[in-house]
Structure formats: C-alpha cells, structure tokens
Amino acid sequence: MRTAASDISMMNIFFLLEALLLVDGVFGVDETVSLSVIKGDSVTLKPHTAIPEDDTAQWWFGDLIIAQMNKAAGLFSTSEGDKVGFKDRLNLDKQTGYLTITNIRTNHTGDYNLKIKSTVEKSKIFSVTVHDAMKSLSVMEGDTVTLHTGVTDIQRGQIQWKSGGVPIADLNEDLTIRNIQRDQSGDYELEINTTSMILHRKLHITVSDEMKKVSVKEGESVTLNTGVTEIQGYDLFWMFGDDVIGNINKETKHTYDSKDTRFNGRLQPIGKSGDLTISDSKPADSGVYHLNMSSSSHTVQRNITVTVKAIDHSMPIWKKIVIGAVIGIVIAIVFAIVFRIVTKSWPCRKKTLDPVPSGDMDLLESNLNKESDTRNTH
CATH class of the missing domain: 2.60.40.10 (Immunoglobulins)
Structure with a gap:
C-alpha cells in the first residue's frame, strides 16, 4: 500500500533526476x-x-x-x-x-x-x-620518403596532399614517395579538415644526386652520411643485414654501437650528425647498409652499398722479373768487387833466364864444332 510519505519520496526523486538532467543539458560535459x-x-x-x-x-x-x-x-x-x-x-x-x-x-x-x-x-x-620538427628536408635520389599527418582516426575526404599547389593524393594516411627523384623536389602541402580542426602544413623537399655507392680499399675508413648536420627530434638507426649496428633515440638521447664481432670495435661512436664511420675496413664489410630516420613530420629510408676492395698480397709477375733483374745485377756487382779484391792480393811472379857468361859460350861453341868434325870424318 502506498502512503503519503512514499509518494513524497518518489516525487523528490523525480525532481532530483529532472534537476540533474536540466543541469547536464545546460552546462554540458x-x-x-x-x-x-x-x-x-x-x-x-x-x-x-x-x-x-x-x-x-x-x-x-x-x-x-x-x-x-x-x-x-x-x-x-x-x-x-x-x-x-x-x-x-x-x-x-x-x-x-x-x-x-x-x-x-x-x-x-x-x-x-x-x-x-x-x-x-x-x-x-x-x-x-x-x-619541434623540421619543415625542410634534404634527401638523396632513390630514398623512400614518408610525410606524416600526425593525426589518427581520419575519415575519407578529410586529408588532401598537394605538390606545387596541385592535388597529388586523396588519402586517409601518410604520403609515401618511393625511389624519389630530383624532379620531385619542391613544396608538399597538407590540408586536414576534421570536425575539430583544420590544419595546414607545408614541407619543402630537396632531392640531391649524391652517390649512394661507396667504394674504398681495404684498411681505409668509410663514412656513411645522413645528409643532416645535427640530429634533432629524430629516431635514427643504422642496419647491416638484419642487425642494428647504431641508433639514436630522440627521447633518451641514447646512442648504441654494435658489439658485433664482424666489426670488432671498428665502428666509431655516432656523433651529432648521425653519420656512421667504419675504420680499418675489411672486405667482409661490403654490403648494403640501411638508414632509417624518423621524426614527427617525416621518415627517410636509405640504402647505401659499400664495396671494400681487398688488397692482393701476391706479387705480380712483372714485379718478380724486375726484382730478379735487380738481384742479378747486385750479385754481379758484388762478384766483380770480390774478384778484384782477391786478384790484387796475389804476389807477382815472373820467370826470367839468367844470362850465360861469355867464356862458357866460347867453350860450348868449341865443343859443338869438334863434334861436328868428328861426324864428317866418319
């Protein structure tokens, strides 16, 4: 059975709920x-x-x-x-x-x-x-460049990319340019129009034709460049094969250098530019090195091919001939010098006939004549 007290209590609850709804409707959340x-x-x-x-x-x-x-x-x-x-x-x-x-x-x-x-x-x-991200970037021909929107939950038609004022893509995501070429240098514009904001952004890309192949002789140092003077606001890492051999984290500023036994301490510490230097290069260092630099506005990926030419330690034939000839001449000279020294040390011996006295000559002649007369008589 309902009582007057219960009716009053129910009315109070309804009034309270109505008041809360009214407040929520006026103030909002x-x-x-x-x-x-x-x-x-x-x-x-x-x-x-x-x-x-x-x-x-x-x-x-x-x-x-x-x-x-x-x-x-x-x-x-x-x-x-x-x-x-x-x-x-x-x-x-x-x-x-x-x-x-x-x-x-x-x-x-x-x-x-x-x-x-x-x-x-x-x-x-x-x-x-x-x-605080770069709005101008310099890359190399052949790089893969990704321009980030920096927003999520974007619906179709809310993003427009332009190059030189001309629409180039109607995407719901970042803009990626693979194998970028010099004629793709210029301004890239982004417009995002959502229910909460309108954003306009312009980035300038300069594409250079720097070499992405490096060739050195065994024992020389080789430096792989990022193309920037100072890494700020980047997450950066270098890879060789499947291994990360150096990186910089923009949050912790941590620099990691590989302890890979292939390099055995020959990787130089990564500096402000993020360049990677390998000292005392070996033929085994030859291969493709991968660079990834990522910031709030863009990501650059680059492959650099390194060739380390081995030094041929075997002696060429012509060199052997020259060395042999030189050795032969030296031996001949030494032999001649020794021979000359030895011959000079010998005593000088000359055989001479003593002269026959004149008296003996007359006696000899007389005896010869007598022998001749005797033969004639007989």
Whole structure:
C-alpha cells in the first residue's frame, strides 16, 4: 500500500533526476580534444558550439584570455593574444567563432578553452601539442620518403596532399614517395579538415644526386652520411643485414654501437650528425647498409652499398722479373768487387833466364864444332 510519505519520496526523486538532467543539458560535459601539430603549422580550432548573437565568447590559453567576441556588440578582438606571445598569429572567425593560430610555435603548446558566457557558462577545451620538427628536408635520389599527418582516426575526404599547389593524393594516411627523384623536389602541402580542426602544413623537399655507392680499399675508413648536420627530434638507426649496428633515440638521447664481432670495435661512436664511420675496413664489410630516420613530420629510408676492395698480397709477375733483374745485377756487382779484391792480393811472379857468361859460350861453341868434325870424318 502506498502512503503519503512514499509518494513524497518518489516525487523528490523525480525532481532530483529532472534537476540533474536540466543541469547536464545546460552546462554540458566539458569536452577535451587532443591535437598534435608541428612548429610552423596553421591550425584552426573548431568548437562547434552555437554562440548566441548577444553572448560573449572568450578563448583562453591556460589562464590567459587571448581572444573574445560579441556579435551584438560588434566585438571581435585578438589583441589580448598579442600581449602574451601570439602577436599577429591569431584570427577569429566572426560567424563561427573558430580560432586560427598561424605559424604556431612550441611555446604555444597547452590547453585552449572556449568559454561562452550566458545564463550558464559552457566550455570546450583543445589540448594542443606542438612538436619541434623540421619543415625542410634534404634527401638523396632513390630514398623512400614518408610525410606524416600526425593525426589518427581520419575519415575519407578529410586529408588532401598537394605538390606545387596541385592535388597529388586523396588519402586517409601518410604520403609515401618511393625511389624519389630530383624532379620531385619542391613544396608538399597538407590540408586536414576534421570536425575539430583544420590544419595546414607545408614541407619543402630537396632531392640531391649524391652517390649512394661507396667504394674504398681495404684498411681505409668509410663514412656513411645522413645528409643532416645535427640530429634533432629524430629516431635514427643504422642496419647491416638484419642487425642494428647504431641508433639514436630522440627521447633518451641514447646512442648504441654494435658489439658485433664482424666489426670488432671498428665502428666509431655516432656523433651529432648521425653519420656512421667504419675504420680499418675489411672486405667482409661490403654490403648494403640501411638508414632509417624518423621524426614527427617525416621518415627517410636509405640504402647505401659499400664495396671494400681487398688488397692482393701476391706479387705480380712483372714485379718478380724486375726484382730478379735487380738481384742479378747486385750479385754481379758484388762478384766483380770480390774478384778484384782477391786478384790484387796475389804476389807477382815472373820467370826470367839468367844470362850465360861469355867464356862458357866460347867453350860450348868449341865443343859443338869438334863434334861436328868428328861426324864428317866418319
């Protein structure tokens, strides 16, 4: 059986629920939209909240007012932002209340809060993160270049890529250019239009025809270049075959050098440029080395072929002939010198006949004559 007390209690519950629904309908639930952009982008924040003609809407950056508008009063101001680091960077749409930040900088990272003043205040928050990534990059012919959008959950028709102002792709993802060539140098533009924002980005690509084949002699050092003077905001790694032989992590700044026994301590520490140097090269170092550099705005992949020419330690025939001839001449010279020294040391011996005395000669002649007469008598 229902009592008066129970009826009152039920009515109180209904009134409470109605009041909660009313409050939720008037105040709404603060919505936070997270956005990730790159330094230099132009980004438009779209609150999608109806702003009454006679109401005042204010854009806040943290606890600072940077723009405000009141249609009835003809108030459209961004001068507040000029005073707190947004000079000449803010544009306010007079119809929609959309706020555009041009050439956004890293110090513009933070929460942007749209507050609409009326009987009850409504609010929408955009949490914007600005990455310090390069907007101009230099690559080599044959590289694979991927330009990142930096956003997720994009639906078809919300992304448009252009090159030199001409549409080149209507994608729902990053733009990848494989085997890039010199005639593909230029400006690449990205436009993203979602329910929460409009983003414009421009990146400039310069393609050079630097050699991607390196040939050295055994024992020489070989350096593989990244093409940049300083690695900032990159995740970078070098690979040889299936092995990572060096990398840099943009978050931890950790540099790893391979302990691979093939190199045996011959890999030089990776410096600020990310270049890889192999000292005292060996023929076994020949092969394809893979570079991967990834940032918030783009990824570059590169293959460099290294050839280490082995030194032929065997002696060529002509060299053997020359050396043999030289050795023969040296031996002949040495022999001649020795012979000369030896012959000079011998005593000089000459055989001479002693002269016969004249008396003996007369006696000999007389005896010969007598012998001749005796033969004639007989």
